[in-house]
Amino acid sequence: MRMINRKLTVVIALLASVTATAATAINKADVVHYENLKVLPKDISSHDLQSIMADDFDDGLGVTCGFCHANAKNGHGLDFASDAKPEKEIARQMMRMTMGINKKYFKLKHPRIGNQALVVLCTTCHKGQAFPDGAAGDN
Numbered sequence: 281m282r283m284i285n286r287k288l289t290v291v292i293a294l295l296a297s298v299t300a301t302a303a304t305a306i307n308k309a310d311v312v313h314y315e316n317l318k319v320l321p322k323d324i325s326s327h328d329l330q331s332i333m334a335d336d337f338d339d340g341l342g343v344t345c346g347f348c349h350a351n352a353k354n355g356h357g358l359d360f361a362s363d364a365k366p367e368k369e370i371a372r373q374m375m376r377m378t379m380g381i382n383k384k385y386f387k388l389k390h391p392r393i394g395n396q397a398l399v400v401l402c403t404t405c406h407k408g409q410a411f412p413d414g415a416a417g418d419n
């Protein structure tokens with residue numbers, strides 16, 4: 281009887297630790313912390329950040345993520361925190377300008393990129409093109 285109890289205790293302890301590990305993994309996936317945000321709020325949710333990148337930027341400029349984000353050093357995918365591509369810094373200037381226009385001319389109190397209330401968006405000028413002035417780019 282004692283032997284069985286001990287075995288049961290071990291099994292329960294193992295189960296508990298497996299459950300705890302799974303819970304930690306899920307929590308870690310939820311808590312995103314970005315490393316290099318200079319314009320967007322540092323505590324932005326991953327949902328908001330992704331929709332800005334995909335809707336405002338990719339669709340607004342007619343590009344994909346790699347237009348602004350450099351390749352990862354290990355050759356796998358993109359290094360989103362890296363500032364190696366100049367397009368990323370230009371995009372930051374464009375973000376500040378776009379928020380500034382909405383604040384100054386349209387009196388929006390806390391203009392934020394990605395906010396539906398913005399009067400002027402990336403796509404207002406870009407209309408799905410990286411080079412709105414029609415200058416020849418590399419695309």
Ligand code: HEC
Pocket residue numbers: 313314315316317318319320321329333334337338341343344345346347348349360361367368369371372
């Ligand atoms: C037009 C340029 C542009 C495009 C296209 C773009 N991004 Fe970004 N991305 C930026 C800029 C600029 C920042 C930094 C914003 C800041 O400083 O607040 C950023 C930041 C990020 C970050 C945060 C990185 C960190 O840890 O600091 C992630 C993740 C990201 N982008 C993912 C994406 C994904 C995924 C796509 C494609 C769906 C994409 N981006 C397309 C310009 C772009």
Ligand code: HEC
Pocket residue numbers: 336337341367368370371374375378393400401402403404405406410411412413415417
């Ligand atoms: C008021 C008009 C206007 C708005 C709004 C605007 N842009 Fe631009 N953007 C331009 C013009 C014009 C150029 C072209 C400059 C050139 O060709 O030298 C440009 C160029 C760029 C470039 C550089 C392309 C390259 O490689 O030379 C990026 C990146 C960019 N914009 C991102 C954005 C993003 C992201 C937003 C929204 C946050 C935005 N822009 C909003 C007018 C605008």
